[in-house]
Structures are given as C-alpha cells and as structure tokens.
Amino acid sequence: xxxxxxxxxxxxxxxxxxxxxxxxxxxxxxxxxxxxxxxxxxxxxxxxxxxxxxxxxxxxxxxxxxxxxxxxxxxxxxxxxxxxxxxxxxxxxxxxxxxxxxxxxxxxxxxxxxxxxxxxxxxxxxxxxxxxxxxxxxxxxxxxxxxxxxxxxxxxxxxxxxxxxxxxxxxxxxxxxxxxxx
Amino acid sequence: xxxxxxxxxxxxxxxxxxxxxxxxxxxxxxxxxxxxxxxxxxxxxxxxxxxxxxxxxxxxxxxxxxxxxxxxxxxxxxxxxxxxxxxxxxxxxxxxxxxxxxxxxxxxxxxxxxxxxxxxxxxxxxxxxxxxxxxxxxxxxxxxxxxxxxxxxxxxxxxxxxxxxxxxxxxxxxxxxxxxxxxxxxxxxxxxxxxxxxxxxxxxxxxxxxxxxxxxxxxxxxxxxxxxxxxxxxxxxxxxxxxxxxxxxxxxxxxxxxxxxxxxxxxxxxxxxxxxxxxxxxxxxxxxxxxxxxxxxxxxxxxxxxxxxxxxxxxxxxxxxxxxxxxxxxxxxxxxxxxxxxxxxxxxxxxxxxxxxxxxxxxxxxxxxxxxxxxxxxxxxxxxxxxxxxxxxxxxxxxxxxxxxxxxxxxxxxxxxxxxxxxxxxxxxxxxxxxxxxxxxxxxxxxxxxxxxxxxxxxxxxxxxxxxxxxxxxxxxxxxxxxxxxxxxxxxxxxxxxxxxxxxxxxxxxxxxxxxxxxxxxxxxxxxxxxxxxxxxxxxxxxxxxxxxxxxxxxxxxxxxxxxxxxxxxxxxxxxxxxxxxxxxxxxxxxxxxxxxxxxxxxxxxxxxxxxxxxxxxxxxxxxxxxxxxxxxxxxxxxxxxxxxxxxxxxxxxxxxxxxxxxxxxxxxxxxxxxxxxxxxxxxxxxxxxxxxxxxxxxxxx
Numbered sequence: 001x002x003x004x005x006x007x008x009x010x011x012x013x014x015x016x017x018x019x020x021x022x023x024x025x026x027x028x029x030x031x032x033x034x035x036x037x038x039x040x041x042x043x044x045x046x047x048x049x050x051x052x053x054x055x056x057x058x059x060x061x062x063x064x065x066x067x068x069x070x071x072x073x074x075x076x077x078x079x080x081x082x083x084x085x086x087x088x089x090x091x092x093x094x095x096x097x098x099x100x101x102x103x104x105x106x107x108x109x110x111x112x113x114x115x116x117x118x119x120x121x122x123x124x125x126x127x128x129x130x131x132x133x134x135x136x137x138x139x140x141x142x143x144x145x146x147x148x149x150x151x152x153x154x155x156x157x158x159x160x161x162x163x164x165x166x167x168x169x170x171x172x173x174x175x176x177x178x179x180x181x182x
Numbered sequence: 183x184x185x186x187x188x189x190x191x192x193x194x195x196x197x198x199x200x201x202x203x204x205x206x207x208x209x210x211x212x213x214x215x216x217x218x219x220x221x222x223x224x225x226x227x228x229x230x231x232x233x234x235x236x237x238x239x240x241x242x243x244x245x246x247x248x249x250x251x252x253x254x255x256x257x258x259x260x261x262x263x264x265x266x267x268x269x270x271x272x273x274x275x276x277x278x279x280x281x282x283x284x285x286x287x288x289x290x291x292x293x294x295x296x297x298x299x300x301x302x303x304x305x306x307x308x309x310x311x312x313x314x315x316x317x318x319x320x321x322x323x324x325x326x327x328x329x330x331x332x333x334x335x336x337x338x339x340x341x342x343x344x345x346x347x348x349x350x351x352x353x354x355x356x357x358x359x360x361x362x363x364x365x366x367x368x369x370x371x372x373x374x375x376x377x378x379x380x381x382x383x384x385x386x387x388x389x390x391x392x393x394x395x396x397x398x399x400x401x402x403x404x405x406x407x408x409x410x411x412x413x414x415x416x417x418x419x420x421x422x423x424x425x426x427x428x429x430x431x432x433x434x435x436x437x438x439x440x441x442x443x444x445x446x447x448x449x450x451x452x453x454x455x456x457x458x459x460x461x462x463x464x465x466x467x468x469x470x471x472x473x474x475x476x477x478x479x480x481x482x483x484x485x486x487x488x489x490x491x492x493x494x495x496x497x498x499x500x501x502x503x504x505x506x507x508x509x510x511x512x513x514x515x516x517x518x519x520x521x522x523x524x525x526x527x528x529x530x531x532x533x534x535x536x537x538x539x540x541x542x543x544x545x546x547x548x549x550x551x552x553x554x555x556x557x558x559x560x561x562x563x564x565x566x567x568x569x570x571x572x573x574x575x576x577x578x579x580x581x582x583x584x585x586x587x588x589x590x591x592x593x594x595x596x597x598x599x600x601x602x603x604x605x606x607x608x609x610x611x612x613x614x615x616x617x618x619x620x621x622x623x624x625x626x627x628x629x630x631x632x633x634x635x636x637x638x639x640x641x642x643x644x645x646x647x648x649x650x651x652x653x654x655x656x657x658x659x660x661x662x663x664x665x666x667x668x669x670x671x672x673x674x675x676x677x678x679x680x681x682x683x684x685x686x687x688x689x690x691x692x693x694x695x696x697x698x699x700x701x702x703x704x705x706x707x708x709x710x711x712x713x714x715x716x717x718x719x720x721x722x723x724x725x726x727x728x729x730x731x732x733x734x735x736x737x738x739x740x741x742x743x744x745x746x747x748x749x750x751x752x753x754x755x756x757x758x759x760x761x762x763x764x765x766x767x768x769x770x771x772x773x774x775x776x777x778x779x780x781x782x783x784x785x786x787x788x789x790x791x792x793x794x795x796x797x798x799x800x801x802x803x804x805x806x807x808x809x810x811x812x813x814x815x816x817x818x819x820x821x822x823x824x825x826x827x828x829x830x831x832x833x834x835x836x837x838x839x840x841x842x843x844x845x846x847x848x849x850x851x852x853x854x855x856x857x858x859x860x861x862x863x864x865x866x867x868x869x870x871x872x873x874x875x876x877x878x879x880x881x882x883x884x
Binding site for chain 2: 126129130133137140141148152159163166167169170171172173174177178
C-alpha cells in the first residue's frame with residue numbers, strides 16, 4: 001500500500017472518502033477480474049466511472065473531485081493488483097509478465113511489474129518535494145485521466161500540467177535508469 | 183536528491199533548457215550552473231532521460247495491463263491491439279478473415295462485469311442506434327455479438343486516422359480545411375437529429391479524421407432517441423459519461439442529451455478547432471451563438487451552424503454576426519478572390535453526394551442483376567471493406583464515372599443527366615487539383631449539353647449549357663488558357679443574356695459568372711473591342727449596384743485597371759476613388775492603389791504594413807478583445823519598427839517598438855504562459871536592444 005502522503009487536491013477529505021471509493025472500486029474490479037480470466041483486463045476510466053455512478057448522489061464536491069479521488073484509489077488498487085501478480089509469479093510457474101505497449105510504433109516501451117512498484121515509491125519521494133507533480137502523474141498514469149481533466153482538478157493551466165508531466169516523465173525515467181545501474 | 187538544489191529549481195532550468203535547440207543546451211548548462219557541478223550533472227541526466235524516454239508512460243498503467251488481452255479473440259474478431267478506451271469499455275483494433283479478405287474493425291468490448299443495469303441498457307441501445315445509421319461521416323456498425331464469457335462487443339468500421347484534436351494539432355490544417363471538416367461533422371449530427379437521435383457526447387476525441395480529411399463521428403454510448411426511452415436513466419448516465427468542457431449547461435445541471443445540447447457541444451468543438459489558428463470575429467460569433475446559455479439563443483439545428491460556416495467560407499456575412507457595413511463589405515471583397523470560387527465548388531461537390539444516392543437508387547433498379555458488384559460499391563453495402571487508401575472523393579469520382587458509363591449505354595441517352603454528371607465530376611476533379619481532367623470532363627458536359635440544347639431550346643437546357651461553359655471558362659483561366667476561357671465565357675454570356683429574367687438573375691449571381699464576365703471582357707479587349715469589354719464590365723457594375731456592394735467594388739477595381747490600360751488615367755483614377763470611398767481596406771484595393779502610385783520597394787513595404795495595421799485596428803474596433811488580432815498588431819508594429827530603423831529613423835522605430843511592447847505586455851498579463859506571446863516579447867526586447875544600440879551600421883534582424 002502506498003504511504004499516506006497527502007496530496008493537495010484532497011488534503012482535508014482524504015481518508016474517509018478514499019476509503020469508501022477504494023472499497024467500491026475493489027468490489028467492482030474483483031468481479032471483473034474473476035469474470036474475464038484468463039485474460040484479466042482493467043479499464044481505469046470504466047472502473048472509475050462505475051465507482052462514480054454508484055457513489056454519485058453522495059457528498060462529493062464535484063465530478064472531478066470524485067475522479068481525482070478515484071484515481072488515487074485506482075493507484076492503490078493497481079499497486080495491490082501488481083503485488084498479487086508478483087506473488088503468483090514467484091510462487092507459480094515462471095511466467096514472465098512483461099507489459100509491452102504493442103501499438104507504439106518503433107521501439108516498444110517495456111514496463112516490468114517490478115518497475116511499477118518502483119514508480120509508486122518514486123512518486124512518494126516526488127510528492128514530498130512537489131505534491132502537485134506527483135498528483136499529475138497519479139491521475140495520468142494510474143487514473144488514466146486526460147490532461148484537461150487534471151488541469152481542471154488541480155486548478156492550474158493546461159500547459160502547466162503538460163510541463164509537469166514532461167518533467168516528471170524525464171525525472172522518473174532517469175531515476176529508474178539509475179536504480180537499474182545501482 | 184542532492185542537498186544543493188531544490189526540485190523547483192531543477193524544474194525551472196529543465197523547462198528553459200528543453201525550449202532550446204539540442205545544440206544550445208550544453209552552453210546553457212555551462213552558463214547557468216557555473217560552479218554547481220551536482221546541479222549541472224542532474225540536469226544533464228534529466229535532459230538525456232527526456233531525449234531517451236520514447237514512449238515511456240505514454241499509456242496509462244491500466245492500458246498497459248489491457249494490452250495483455252491483445253492477440254485473443256472475441257466472436258470472429260482477432261483483437262490486434264487496444265486503440266482507445268470509451269466510457270463503457272476498451273476499444274481494440276480487430277481483424278477478421280473472410281473469403282481471403284482481411285476486414286479491420288474497431289471492436290468495442292463491454293465486459294461481463296458491466297452487464298447489469300444502466301450499462302447494459304446503454305450498450306444495447308448503442309447497438310440499436312448504430313444499426314439504423316448509414317452516413318458517410320458516421321462510423322458504420324459491422325458486427326455485434328457476445329463471447330462465451332459473456333463479454334458483449336460491437337464491431338464498428340475501423341477509421342484509419344487521428345482524433346480531431348490530434349489531427350488539428352499534428353498536421354498543418356488551414357482554417358478553410360478545418361471549417362470544411364467541421365461542416366461535415368455538422369452534417370453527420372444533422373443526419374442523427376433527422377433520425378430522431380441525439381448524440382450527447384460530441385467532442386474532438388469522438389471524431390476520427392482520416393488522411394483525406396474525412397471526419398467520422400464515433401461513440402454512440404450516450405446517444406438516445408429524442409422523446410423516447412428512459413429519460414431519467416439517460417440523464418443519470420449522461421452525467422456519468424458527459425465531458426465537462428463540451429457538455430451544455432443544462433446537461434451539466436442534470437438534464438439528459440438534447441438537440442440544443444448537441445448544438446452547444448458543436449460550438450465547443452468549433453472553438454477548439456479555431457483555438458490555434460487566426461480567425462475573425464464572425465467565426466467567434468458563430469461559436470458564441472452555439473454556446474448561448476439559453477437554448478433559445480442557439481442555432482436551432484446543426485444544419486444552421488453548417489450554413490453559417492459555409493457562408494463564411496464563401497465570404498458571405500455570417501448570420502450570427504451582426505457586423506457593421508464595413509464587415510459586410512469586407513466579406514464582399516473576399517468573395518471575389520480566386521479562392522472563393524473554389525469554396526463554392528466545394529459546396530457544389532456536396533451536390534454530387536445527392537447525385538450519387540440518386541444514381542445509386544436508379545441504377546439499383548436498372549442494373550441490379552448485371553452489375554451486382556459495381557452497385558454494392560456504389561451504395562456502400564455494410565460488408566464492403568474500408569481500405570486506408572480509399573477516400574470519399576475518389577470513391578465519389580469512381581461512382582460518378584460508373585454512373586456515366588451506364589447512362590451512356592442507355593437508349594436514348596439521357597442528355598441532361600449526362601451533361602450534369604460530367605459537370606459534377608469536373609467539380610470534384612477541380613477540387614482535387616486535377617484541373618486538366620476537370621476540363622476534359624467539361625468538354626464532354628458541354629457536348630451533351632449542346633446536343634440537348636439543340637434538340638430542345640428551353641430555359642433549362644440553355645442554362646445547363648451556360649453552366650458548363652461558365653465553369654469551363656473558370657478552369658481554363660486557372661490553367662492560364664485565357665483565350666479558351668474567353669471563348670467559353672463569351673458564349674456563356676450570350677446564352678445567359680437570352681434567358682428569361684427570372685432564370686438569368688440566378689445564374690448571374692454565381693461567382694463563375696463574375697469570372698466569365700472578366701474573361702469575356704479581357705477577350706473582347708484583346709481582339710480590339712476595348713469598348714465592348716468595358717461595356718460588359720459597366721453593365722456588371724450597373725447590375726451590382728442593385729445586387730450588392732461587394733460586386734461593385736470588384737468591378738470598379740477591374741474597370742480602373744482597364745481604363746489605365748486604355749490610357750484613360752483620369753477615369754482610372756476616378757474609379758479608384760469611387761472604390762476607395764467604399765472604405766474597403768483589403769488586399770485587392772491595396773494592390774491596385776500600389777500599382778497606381780508606383781512607389782519604391784521600401785515605400786511599398788511600409789505602406790503595405792501600414793495598411794495591414796489599419797485593417798487590424800478597424801477589426802479591433804469591432805472586436806476589441808480579439809486576441810489573435812491584438813497579437814498580430816503587436817507583431818506588425820515590431821516589423822514596421824525594424825523597417826523604419828533600417829531606413830535610419832530611430833526615433834520613430836523606438837516609438838513603434840514601445841507600442842508593440844505595451845500591447846504584448848497587456849496580452850501577457852492576460853495569458854502569462856502563452857509560448858507565442860513569450861516569443862513575441864523576446865523578439866520585441868531584442869528589437870528594442872538593436873534599435874537602441876544602433877548608431878551607424880544597419881542591423882541584421884535575423
């Protein structure tokens with residue numbers, strides 16, 4: 001589980017609301033993953049939106065507030081999911097789970113499950129110095145939100161979000177590369 | 183993280199460095215990080231990482247996880263790769279082998295977990311709606327079903343292209359091209375509405391644009407029948423799926439999708455498409471009318487929006503913009519430039535689409551048994567395979583050629599239809615830049631029209647022949663064959679003069695007629711009949727006085743040129759004056775006036791800059807907030823300052839730069855992170871420095 005760093009978007013309301021969203025998300029996702037085995041798929045926006053549908057009518061400040069919250073929950077959920085996969089990988093037959101983005105032409109981008117846990121840890125480190133940047137990555141990478149949605153949620157301009165993302169991408173890439181060499 | 187610097191500093195320097203060309207970054211780092219090796223090393227690593235990162239994190243984590251499903255099957259579809267994610271599920275590119283042909287489709291999967299309640303209802307509704315739709319700008323339904331796990335799917339025509347927002351960002355799309363795409367989107371939505379369907383989630387991400395600029399509307403997850411179904415559930419659902427920034431105020435307030443809501447969303451799309459190009463206050467007015475808070479203030483249908491945009495494209499005043507006389511007359515000048523005829527032709531090519539369906543139906547009757555395959559190609563049976571190379575226009579060209587070959591086989595030959603079909607074919611060929619083929623098609627058209635006219639002299643056959651001749655004159659002119667153009671034009675004008683008044687007026691208002699008038703006048707003048715040519719123009723001028731002012735201006739200017747050529751400089755001057763008195767600051771006027779004063783090159787440039795500034799300042803009186811115009815004005819002032827400085831007048835140059843600086847400052851205050859503005863400010867500062875530092879030598883401004 002990620003550490004309890006507070007992100008600026010939801011400082012005051014984090015724990016309780018997040019708990020509700022996370023629980024709901026897990027219930028929904030558990031059904032999906034079981035039903036669609038052996039090829040589990042996850043759809044962030046669909047999950048996030050379905051959680052939103054079930055929870056709408058309760059006390060959320062706005063749609064984006066709920067989406068941001070849900071992408072936080074999604075991060076936790078995905079990290080849990082990856083950990084479970086890793087455990088199965090170690091215990092079970094030696095299946096190499098490599099996540100390959102097949103539709104990017106040219107050099108394919110590989111991300112190993114280990115690296116996702118690294119990214120999660122690095123994000124916490126980033127959040128200590130610049131919480132907004134960490135939020136951008138969380139919403140984009142873990143929550144699958146679009147830049148304009150993120151800008152709206154963080155109340156900054158679109159270009160700021162894009163710059164943050166550009167910086168974070170380089171920063172994370174560099175840090176992962178250093179991890180590998182270390 | 184090193185103790186010596188903070189992340190914020192790293193970020194700031196990183197952002198500055200990546201703005202520089204790669205070659206200049208090393209120097210920048212050396213300069214900025216003098217004596218701080220740790221910072222410098224970290225920045226260098228970050229810049230390397232930035233360059234090496236490739237597609238790293240471009241896809242969200244869940245999408246990576248989704249890629250796992252690629253390679254599996256659903257129904258008869260092999261899922262090749264995920265290509266997107268809709269509100270309801272993931273969309274894959276799927277392929278399927280049928281009789282040795284590979285068909286591609288966008289396969290949208292609703293996973294079993296969603297199969298309850300509102301999601302399932304929507305998915306079924308989307309399928310039902312799509313199955314009833316058939317429109318060139320709407321992605322077609324190919325297949326639907328479910329697999330053994332209970333996952334449902336929809337297979338929709340695979341559109342090989344980019345989403346509208348990416349298309350506009352990544353390719354260099356001109357304003358008219360953007361507007362033509364937008365008009366097509368409006369047509370698609372109009373088609374939906376005419377089928378009692380509202381879309382409910384129109385946004386750039388839901389429009390795919392093919393290489394040939396054909397848009398295809400996608401994602402009918404929120405679509406619903408007007409006045410039918412379950413309004414409460416659709417409102418609830420629409421709240422869930424709708425996209426802030428594109429949803430109408432009433433939709434945001436919890437009401438379901440509606441026709442005015444779609445109109446509002448189209449306005450948002452138009453606004454997006456205009457965001458990074460310079461456009462005038464009239465288009466902003468079209469957008470704003472779509473975005474009116476009250477439903478009653480909006481256009482009542484997408485067709486109306488399209489009509490107003492078409493008016494803009496053909497340089498008529500738009501209805502949404504109640505501008506001054508100046509606005510109306512400036513449209514007038516624009517209408518009479520060469521491009522305007524092409525725009526009209528583009529509109530006319532839409533007529534060909536209706537021709538296509540007409541022939542489709544008729545031929546389906548006549549040749550159903552003999553020409554099965556040709557007909558299925560023509561009317562677009564759902565099984566036809568969309569290949570990336572095929573595009574709307576070439577398909578249309580093929581279809582019309584097909585139709586022509588069948589019409590030619592018929593006994594007796596339908597002469598009027600053949601003349602019309604060849605003419606329409608030439609419109610499309612001309613739009614595609616195939617002027618030569620267009621002219622050849624017109625020769626056929628003229629031949630059939632002539633035979634038809636000979637067999638039966640009626641206003642209709644006469645007007646049809648004149649139409650083909652007018653267009654032939656225009657195309658020949660475009661190719662530089664002024665002589666042929668003149669011959670056709672003279673004949674066309676003679677035919678038109680013999681038409682009954684009520685038929686004549688319609689033809690004379692066509693832009694082609696105007697061009698023919700000029701071609702004919704020129705031909706007459708060349709063959710020694712200057713008087714006749716002048717009379718033609720004056721006759722046009724008289725007509726234009728009763729028709730509209732813009733025509734008048736164009737004719738005045740041409741008459742001025744004519745008179746000058748004939749040596750009557752006094753009369754030329756008086757026509758020029760009359761034109762000027764219309765107070766029309768536009769290129770055409772500028773060029774003619776420039777020719778008449780014969781200034782030196784430097785003077786020409788200065789007066790051109792000044793005129794352009796005057797034009798902008800006038801526009802700004804009408805629309806003081808216009809961001810693009812204000813920025814352009816600042817740029818022009820800077821340019822003029824440089825020009826003036828080069829000729830030695832530093833005091834005036836200084837004043838101009840200062841004005842530019844103030845303009846830019848106000849703009850930057852409103853939009854502090856705008857790259858273009860920041861660049862402009864840099865240039866202004868550089869200009870300021872150069873002008874101040876300049877004493878003897880001429881500065882080099884590049």
